[in-house]
Amino acid sequence: MGFYFAQLLTGLANASSLFLIASGLSIIFGVTRIVNFAHGSFYMLGAYLAYTLVTLWSGSVLGFWGGVVLAALVVGLIGLVVELTILRRIYHAPELFQLVATFGVVLIVQDAALAIWGAEDLLGPRAPGLDRAVRILGEPIPEYDLALIAIGPAVLAGIWLLFHKTRWGVLVRAATQDREMVGALGINQAWLFSAAFVLGSALAGLGGALQIPREAVSLQMDLSIIGEAFVVVVIGGMGSVSGAFVAAVLISVLNSFAILIFPQISIVLPFIVMAIVLIFRPYGILGKPGSEAGAPEAPEAPLTLMSPKAMMVMCAGLMALALSPLFTAEFTSVLLVDVMVATLFAVSLHFMMGIGGMVSFGHAAYFGVGAYAAALAVKFLGFGMLPAMAFGPLCAALAALFFGWFSVRLSGVYLAMLTLAAAQILWGVTFQWQDFTGGDDGILGVWPPGWASSDRVYFYIAFVLCVGGIWVMRRIAYSPFGYVLRGVRDSQTRAEAIGVDTRFHQWMGFVIAGAFAGLAGVVFAFSKGSVFPDSLGIALSIDGLIMVLLGGIHALAGPILGASAFVLIEDWVTRLDYWRFIFGTIILVVVLVAPDGIAGGIQRLWRIIKRGAA
Amino acid sequence: MSTVLQVRGLSKSFGGIRAVRDVNFDLAEGEFLALIGPNGAGKTTCFNMLNGYLPPDEGTVSLGGQSLIGKPPRDIWRMGVGRTFQITSTFMSMTVVENVQMALISHHRRVFDLFSRATRLYVDEAMALLDLVSMRDQAGRACSELAYGDLKRLELAIALAHEPALLLMDEPTAGMAPSERVALMALTAEIVARGGVSVVFTEHDMDVVFAHAHRILVLNRGEIIAEGSGSDIRANPLVQEVYLGGGAVFETEASDA
Ligand SMILES: Nc1ncnc2c1ncn2[C@@H]1O[C@H](COP(=O)(O)OP(=O)(O)OP(=O)(O)O)[C@@H](O)[C@H]1O
Ligand SMILES: [Mg+2]
Numbered sequence: 061m062g063f064y065f066a067q068l069l070t071g072l073a074n075a076s077s078l079f080l081i082a083s084g085l086s087i088i089f090g091v092t093r094i095v096n097f098a099h100g101s102f103y104m105l106g107a108y109l110a111y112t113l114v115t116l117w118s119g120s121v122l123g124f125w126g127g128v129v130l131a132a133l134v135v136g137l138i139g140l141v142v143e144l145t146i147l148r149r150i151y152h153a154p155e156l157f158q159l160v161a162t163f164g165v166v167l168i169v170q171d172a173a174l175a176i177w178g179a180e181d182l183l184g185p186r187a188p189g190l191d192r193a194v195r196i197l198g199e200p201i202p203e204y205d206l207a208l209i210a211i212g213p214a215v216l217a218g219i220w221l222l223f224h225k226t227r228w229g230v231l232v233r234a235a236t237q238d239r240e241m242v243g244a245l246g247i248n249q250a251w252l253f254s255a256a257f258v259l260g261s262a263l264a265g266l267g268g269a270l271q272i273p274r275e276a277v278s279l280q281m282d283l284s285i286i287g288e289a290f291v292v293v294v295i296g297g298m299g300s301v302s303g304a305f306v307a308a309v310l311i312s313v314l315n316s317f318a319i320l321i322f323p324q325i326s327i328v329l330p331f332i333v334m335a336i337v338l339i340f341r342p343y344g345i346l347g348k349p350g351s352e353a354g355a356p357e358a359p360e361a362p363l364t365l366m367s368p369k370a371m372m373v374m375c376a377g378l379m380a381l382a383l384s385p386l387f388t389a390e391f392t393s394v395l396l397v398d399v400m401v402a403t404l405f406a407v408s409l410h411f412m413m414g415i416g417g418m419v420s421f422g423h424a425a426y427f428g429v430g431a432y433a434a435a436l437a438v439k440f441l442g443f444g445m446l447p448a449m450a451f452g453p454l455c456a457a458l459a460a461l462f463f464g465w466f467s468v469r470l471s472g473v474y475l476a477m478l479t480l481a482a483a484q485i486l487w488g489v490t491f492q493w494q495d496f497t498g499g500d501d502g503i504l505g506v507w508p509p510g511w512a513s514s515d516r517v518y519f520y521i522a523f524v525l526c527v528g529g530i531w532v533m534r535r536i537a538y539s540p541f542g543y544v545l546r547g548v549r550d551s552q553t554r555a556e557a558i559g560v561d562t563r564f565h566q567w568m569g570f571v572i573a574g575a576f577a578g579l580a581g582v583v584f585a586f587s588k589g590s591v592f593p594d595s596l597g598i599a600l601s602i603d604g605l606i607m608v609l610l611g612g613i614h615a616l617a618g619p620i621l622g623a624s625a626f627v628l629i630e631d632w633v634t635r636l637d638y639w640r641f642i643f644g645t646i647i648l649v650v651v652l653v654a655p656d657g658i659a660g661g662i663q664r665l666w667r668i669i670k671r672g673a674a
Numbered sequence: 675m676s677t678v679l680q681v682r683g684l685s686k687s688f689g690g691i692r693a694v695r696d697v698n699f700d701l702a703e704g705e706f707l708a709l710i711g712p713n714g715a716g717k718t719t720c721f722n723m724l725n726g727y728l729p730p731d732e733g734t735v736s737l738g739g740q741s742l743i744g745k746p747p748r749d750i751w752r753m754g755v756g757r758t759f760q761i762t763s764t765f766m767s768m769t770v771v772e773n774v775q776m777a778l779i780s781h782h783r784r785v786f787d788l789f790s791r792a793t794r795l796y797v798d799e800a801m802a803l804l805d806l807v808s809m810r811d812q813a814g815r816a817c818s819e820l821a822y823g824d825l826k827r828l829e830l831a832i833a834l835a836h837e838p839a840l841l842l843m844d845e846p847t848a849g850m851a852p853s854e855r856v857a858l859m860a861l862t863a864e865i866v867a868r869g870g871v872s873v874v875f876t877e878h879d880m881d882v883v884f885a886h887a888h889r890i891l892v893l894n895r896g897e898i899i900a901e902g903s904g905s906d907i908r909a910n911p912l913v914q915e916v917y918l919g920g921g922a923v924f925e926t927e928a929s930d931a
Contacts (some may be wrong), residue, residue: 360767361767361816362767362769362772362816362817363767363768365793535788536788538793539787539788539789539790539791539792540779540784540785540786540787540790540792540795541785541786541788542792543768543772543775543779543792543793544776544779544780544785544792546765546767546768547765547768550764550765550766550767551763551764551765551766553727553759553763554759554763554764554765555765556727556746556747556748556751557725557747557748557751557757557759557763557833558748558751558776558780558781558832558835558836559748559751559752559777559780559781559836560780560785561746561748562748565785568786
């Protein structure tokens, strides 16, 4: 009995820290509608700053709590700088931009933290006065956990008072419910947004700072918490602080008991809970309809067929690509295979997001399923390369059929989050199912057979599959299916009114996008000879988003340019020290300077040049 | 003449608001019926229940003897019901003609065709429909560039694409210049006169209503308070009361909501 109670208390203590970071995320989303990936970075910065301050003023109670609070305030200030310099310019951009921009901030903060605090994990001091355990029902409970259990509800109460008793808080709530109304009332939105952002970041900083007596401060803190924080916000309902509290408690307590039965469940449990909640409550526990929508988007221009000139450029490019192995070194062929794989992956993601209007934060799931299915077929079923290459996309399509069925019932940010959950569940299962998938060690020895083993021959196999896949996707984009899919994106109401089963149509779009991502995964697996859980990971999903964004979401050629640019930049930049910093900066520059991506940027540049010439 | 649409006891509440209460009417084949009433009377809510966007709390709707209750909008469309919206709803990232082509593609059950070029399908039919609403010269324009009145006409072309037996038009002339209104409703009347289609429309412009409607239903606070020909309605004291409490009636300007 005492043991279970102790377990409950641990769960509640975890819930408090989770709530702190999630409440900040939820407030920021509610007011600004920004899906802030950098929130995990604020959390990490809070921990690092608190570490420095608390060790500086070590020993005293005041030193500890003063350090924690000051760290939170400094993070709030950093949040203000980020808001003023970056986010302010992209409030009206599509979710994708905001996500990628905040991911740029994640990269920059990671390298900044590396430069300041080094790569070693740092062990913080205990909290003075709370460094022992008390016995409750015979079980030792850390005093600090009890303090945390009290802090969570206290912060919730503080936020409640702030939101209900101050003019600012009332405005924040109004903005969360209806942004246009607030705009119409003529309230100074810029100020409102900044203040919400500062509050949200400070809460994340506080959450991180409070963690230092419990866990080592490390450079992995940011991305390891952000997934869970998103889950909590989504389960609670985007923008709802009390919802975030309920969700944090639900997840943490469930987790503290579930690990007793099934220790491996920790990684996937939050995502499973989220999937279940969203199926029954598409706006989260306390969320309201409408809370899913990001900023409204400007309509895109009608599709046009390629001009003869563009067609010639493309054919020339393809010819050059096809002939490249004849006059370049082998390693260039290998790099070009990477480019083609990335391009196919980005095109499939663009099909889903740009054409289908379904933003996916977890598209790597289908890439990874394709790669793993092929590798497993080789390992356990003795498949040859070509049958395995057919099997992979098929399995990816089946996975998309399954997860897509749930996803198309949602829209906007909730849909994006469910795709993320799907990817994380698959990643977690792959990572932990050592016997079947090899876990962290991956599956090795997935090589092409003798006749295809030279890099040159494999280049041509990849060429046929990737270029062929891209061609098919383009064909579909121009087909009745693709047009109707864009129609559903433009207006569900109108699509229904001309007899289209909108959900089914989106579902099929989801499956097609998944199948082609799987094809990319298969080509990838045989080119590397191995697969690892990374190929299902968040990082790859975000890479895909960056590629689509770099290229420009409103152009069919966008993902092609974006993926090529991405792989080439990455190949160059990762050889440098502090490449994350550089890469993050590049991302921010693109988002701020060429929000229409490379394709749009080139078009604009071209227009300027033409005007100059005329 | 046979009955196309039969509506019995249709009701809908939103929370405390009883938006539509016990609405009954029949629509005969070839009839041009106006559903009028002040803002918030429940006209749009009625339409939304007729073609599946809202489930009624109570009541039945049948089209040619088949019940429409519980069917999604797309199935009702396939049964031959076209709809235009008070707040226009079109595919903004497509051109005018592509919008009409989409309806034709769906009508010919080709939405799952993966390999044809969508823009090459049913071009002539689409152009003929655009001709009908005098939009041929704008066929290639992006839908997002159109004036509001043109969007309304485009919606009519889309709604006619599957040769509907019943057309529901929610404020088809809102946002148009007076001369355009007259022209559009004259066109609709002509389409009705050619036969094969019955129309229910809502409208705030009483000149338009009296000029064309075969019969008028007056809705107020969700209830039908009067029914009859133009002169019946004009003379009805209850209706006069509703519209501006009597006095200078039927000069009401259309709202462009
Ligand atoms: N989805 C909804 N939720 C709550 N109330 C609604 C909803 N839709 C309509 N109403 C209410 O039902 C009533 C009828 O609205 P409806 O839109 O049907 O009126 P209408 O006759 O079409 O008015 P208008 O001439 O302004 O278009 C109004 O009071 C409206 O506020
Ligand atoms: Mg209406």
